[in-house]
Amino acid sequence: MLKIALAQIEIIPGRPDLNTKTMFAQIEQARQQQMQMIIFPEMSIPGYFLGDTWEQITFLKDCEEYGQQIIESSTDICIIFGNIAMDWTKVNDDGRIRKYNACFIAYQGKLLGNDNFPYPFRIKTLQPNYREFDDERHFYSLRKLAIELELNVNQLLQPVTINIANKQLKLGCLLCEDGWSDDYAVKPIIALQQNGPVDLFVNISSSPYTIGKNNKRNRIFSAQVTKVNTPLVYVNNTGIQNNGKTIYTFDGCSTVYNRKGEIIEYCPGFSSSLTCIDLHLTTDHVKSSSTTPNDDRNISTIYQSLAYGTKYFLDSIGLKKVVIGASGGIDSAVSAALYTQILGPDNVLLVNMPSIYNSKTTQNLSAKLAQNLGCLYTIMPIQEVVDYTIQQLGNAPIVDLKSGKEQQLKISPFVIENIQARDRSSRILAGVAAAFGAGFTCNANKSEMTVGYSTLYGDQGGFLAALSDLWKYQIYELAIFLNTTIYKKEVIPQEIINLVPSAELSFEQSVDEGKGDPIIYPYHDYLFKAFMEHWNRRTPEDILLWYEQGVLEEKIGCQPGLVATLFSTPDEFITDLEKWWKLYTGMAVAKRIQAPPVLAVSRRAYGFDHREAQNRTYFTINYQKLREKLLLKAK
C-alpha cells in the first residue's frame, strides 16, 4: 500500500516564485496527512504556456533554484514534480541552452533515477506540436536525445527505482503526451513496462480543458493501463494559461486508474485540491460510484470552463469591472449574464448605443436585460457623431498637391454601417471603459469570427472574446442554461432568445420586419465548423461532393433536409458556399489577426490553435470540375 497525495494545484504561468510557494503548502499538508508520496503536475514550477520566456537564461536559473528548494524539502516524503531541466553543457537545435520538459523524483533530499539514465530526471518522450502546443520549439525530446546518443529510444525509457518503507518500487514516469501515444511510433508505457516491470505509472500533465477530452482520456488511459496491468496516477493542474491569442482553462480532473483500468479516484474539475489516497499496488481497488466522471461535452461543463476562464483571466490582468455594449441581441445578453455572474452587478456596466436604425424593440430589451441583472446601465446615442463624421469625411476637400485639384469622398451605405460600429466601440465603449476603470468586452461568436462578420475597431474590439469559441447554437444553449440553471430565473428575456439576430446597422436589418444577419446559423454554423473544426479541415471540394451525394447534412451535422429548403438550385448553393469560403480565407483572416484573445473550449479555437496566413483564396482542381458539372447539369 502506498499513501499518495495528488496535488492538483493552480499553476500561475511564468511565476516560479508563486508556484513554489503553493507547492510548499501542499507538501506540508501531505506530510501532515502522513503521505509517502506527493505528485505535482507537469511544469508545476514555471508553468507551461510561456511563449518565448524560455529564452531568458535568468528565468531558467530561477526555475532551477526553486526546483532545488523543492528537492531539499523531500526529506521524508517522495516529491514528484514537473519542471524545466537544463543541461548547461549542451544546446538545443536552435543553439540555445539545452532544455528538457522533465519529471523530477525527489526523495530524502536527493534526486533519483540516474542509475539507469543519463540524467537524474525523466524527459518527455512525445512532444505535441499540434493544436496550441509548441513543445518542439522549446524542449529537447527524449527522441532527439536518443538520436544524439545513438541509442534506441526504448532503451532510454527506464523506470525509476525508489525505496519507500523498505519496499522497492519501480515507477514509470510519463509526461502528458507520453500517455497519448496512439499515433506515435514510440509507445512509452509499453517500453517502460518491458524495462521494468513497473509497479506504478505516474502521468504528470498540464492539459487544457477541451470539450470531450476527458472522456477520450479516460478511454485511452484505461485501455493502456489494462494492457500493462499496472495502476496509473494522472495529475493535472488547474488555472489558466494562454498563448497570447488564445486562453486555455485547465480543469484538473486528476484521476487514479487501477490495474483493470477502472477509475478509482476522480478529482473535481476546475478546482484546486489535494487528494490523499491509499493505493494498493498489488490488490485490486473497487471502483466506487462517486468517482464517475461527468460527460465533459455538456453545456454545464462548457459554462464552467467559460466562467472559470473569464474569472481567472480578469484576475490575471487585474480587471475588476467590465463595460458591455448591450444591443438587445443574444450575444451581448449572454455576455452580460456571464460577466454579472462572475463580477457581480455593481461591476458590470451595460451601455446601449442607439442610432436611427435601432428599433425600440431592442432598446427596450437591452434595458430589460440590465434590469433583470440589476447591473449598471446607461444610454449613449451615436447618431450625432455618426452624422458629423459622414459630413466631415464627405465634405473635406481632398487636394491633389501636384495639380491643385480638389475632390470629395463619397460615403457609401456600407461605409456608414462600419462608421456606426466603430463609433460604438472605439469612441464610446473604449472611452467609457477607461473612465470606469474597466475593460470592454468583445461579444462576437465563433460564426462571426469565422467569416469576419464584424467591424475592426468596432464590435470586434475588446479585451477578451469570451464567447468566440462558441457557435451561435451554443450561444442559445448557454442563454437557456444561464436562465434555467445559473440564475434560475429569466434574466435573459425570452424575447431576446426569440429575436432574429441582426446588427441593426441599416433599415435593411430591421428586427421588427424579421430581417437580420446574412449568416443562416442553423446551416452556416455547421458549414463553418467543417471548414475549421474538423480534424482534417474541409474545403469547398468536400462540401460540394457531399452536396452532390446528398449526404451534406449528415456529414456536417446540421438538420436533415435543411439545405434543400435554403437553396433551390446548385447555383444558389455554390454562390453561398464560395462567398463564405472567400471571407473565411480572406478578409476574416485579416480581422482575426487583430482580434482580441479568444477563450478556448472547443477542439479548435481561433488564434494559436488555428494558425493561418493571410493568403489568397484557393479552390481545388476537383472543386472546379465538380462545380462546372453541377452548374451544367442544372441548366
Added chain:
Amino acid sequence: MLKIALAQIEIIPGRPDLNTKTMFAQIEQARQQQMQMIIFPEMSIPGYFLGDTWEQITFLKDCEEYGQQIIESSTDICIIFGNIAMDWTKVNDDGRIRKYNACFIAYQGKLLGNDNFPYPFRIKTLQPNYREFDDERHFYSLRKLAIELELNVNQLLQPVTINIANKQLKLGCLLCEDGWSDDYAVKPIIALQQNGPVDLFVNISSSPYTIGKNNKRNRIFSAQVTKVNTPLVYVNNTGIQNNGKTIYTFDGCSTVYNRKGEIIEYCPGFSSSLTCIDLHLTTDHVKSSSTTPNDDRNISTIYQSLAYGTKYFLDSIGLKKVVIGASGGIDSAVSAALYTQILGPDNVLLVNMPSIYNSKTTQNLSAKLAQNLGCLYTIMPIQEVVDYTIQQLGNAPIVDLKSGKEQQLKISPFVIENIQARDRSSRILAGVAAAFGAGFTCNANKSEMTVGYSTLYGDQGGFLAALSDLWKYQIYELAIFLNTTIYKKEVIPQEIINLVPSAELSFEQSVDEGKGDPIIYPYHDYLFKAFMEHWNRRTPEDILLWYEQGVLEEKIGCQPGLVATLFSTPDEFITDLEKWWKLYTGMAVAKRIQAPPVLAVSRRAYGFDHREAQNRTYFTINYQKLREKLLLKAK
C-alpha cells in the same frame, strides 16, 4: 560539365496552380537554353508558410497532382523541386496524414532515388522550430522516420544517382535547414558525403530575408563546402509569405559555391530570375568579382526588403491605395515617403488631424511633406468630436438599476489622450480609407511596439505595420536614406528629422517647448533590443548586473557614457528599468495581440517570431537581491 538553371521564382503561398504555371514557364526557358538540370526552391509548388492549410486533404491532393505534372514534363531535363510529399498509408504524430517536406528529383518522366531510400524523394532532416518556423507541426522529419524504421538517421542520408549525358552523377539533396547543421547532432552534408561520395550538393530553400542572414549563410555554407570539397548550388525563392501576425520577404540570392567554398554565382536579391550556368564538377571555377554579395545589413538592403514586402503585400490583398495619418512627425513621414515610392503620389492620401494640442509647427511640416511628395492631402480636425465625446461620456447618467442611484464618469486627462488617438484612427482614418477604397497604415516603430506606447484602436491600428520592425534610430536612418538615395531630394523636411518625437496629445507634449515622448530612444532602443532581440533574451537581472559592472552601454550597444547622463542615481535607473519591463511584459503584450501584421526584417520581429503569453510580470531572485544591494549602497 553540367548545365544547370537556378530557378529563383516568386512563390505564391497556397496557390499550387499559379506556382506550377510559373515553374512550367521556367522549365520551358531552361529547355530552350539547353540546360540539363533545373533547380527550384523548397516547397515551390504549395509555398511554405501556410498555417494549418496543411490540414486540408483536398489541398494536399492538388499539390500531389501538380507535382505529378512537373514530373511528367521532365522528359529531357532533370527537374529538382520542393513539394509536400504524402504517405497516405501512414500518419503524423497528430494522427493526420503523413506529410514530408520533400525534395523531388525527376528525370525522363520519372522520380529518382528510391533504389537506396524508402521513397522516391528526399526528406528534410533538420526542421527548424525557432523564430517564425513551425516545421514539426506539419512535417515528419527524416529524424522521426529513422526512429520509426529503427535505423540510424545517417544510414538514410543517401545521395541520389542520376545519369545525365552518359555520366553518372551522385547528388546530395539538402532542404534549407539541412545546411545549417551547426547546432544539431546530425550533420546531413557530412553523412551524405560519407554515403557517396557526392558530386554535387543541392540545397533547395525557402529562406526569408533577415538582416545579416546572407552574410552568415555564405560563411557557413562556404565552410561546409570546403570540408566536403564538393560544389553546392543553393536555390531560394522570392516573393512574400506570412504567418498572419508577421510578414516575411524572400530575397532569393541563390548562390553557387565551388568546391573551395568560393561564390561563383550570386543571383540578384528580391528579384525573380532564371540563372543558367555551366558548372564544372571536377575542375575549379574562378571566382568573378561581380559575384560578391552585398552586405545585407545596410540600410539600402533593409529599404529594399521593406519596399518589396510592402508592395507585394499590397498586391496580395488587392490594395492599390493607402491613407496615412500625417502628424508632422518622423514615423508618419517615413511611412508616407515609403508608400508614395511604391504606389505613386496619386494613390497616397495624407490626412492631418489636428486637435488643440497640435502645434502649428507640426501642422505646417505635415503639409510641407505632402507638398514635397506631391500626394493627396486633407485636413480633418478632431477637436469637436473629442469635446463632444468628453461631454457625452461625462454627462450620461450611469444608473444603478438595483438602487436607482445615478453617477457620472470622470474623464481624466489620460483618458482624453486616448480619446484623441482613437478618434483619429477609428473614426477618421478607417472611415476615410473605406471611402477612398484604401487601407490605412500603422506607422508605429519597434520601440513603441515594445512597450505599447500607442493606443489600441488608435495609432496602433492599420492594415499593416510596415515600420514596426525598425527601432527609432533605424527610422531616422531610413528617413535620410529616402531623401538622399531614393528621392535624391529632401522630401522629408529636415525639420521633421530634427524635431523632438512627440505624440502631441496634451500641452505636456509640446514640441515647440522641446517636450516629447517618455521613451529616450538613444538608450531605450538598445534596452528594448536586449529584452527582445538578443538570441538569449535579456531581463532586468542582466541589465542591472551590467549597470553595476559599468558595462551596460557596451553590452547593449548604445553610446558610451550615455546612461550616467540620463540617470544620476541607481534609484532613477531602476525606476526606469522596471517601468519599461512591466510595460513590455504587461500591457504591451495585450496591445500586440491586437496589433496589425508586422513586416519583418530583423532577427526577431513581433508576432510569430516573438511568441508570448499575456502573463504577469516577473522579476528574478537575483534581480531582487541586486536591486536591494544597489539601493542600499546608494543611501
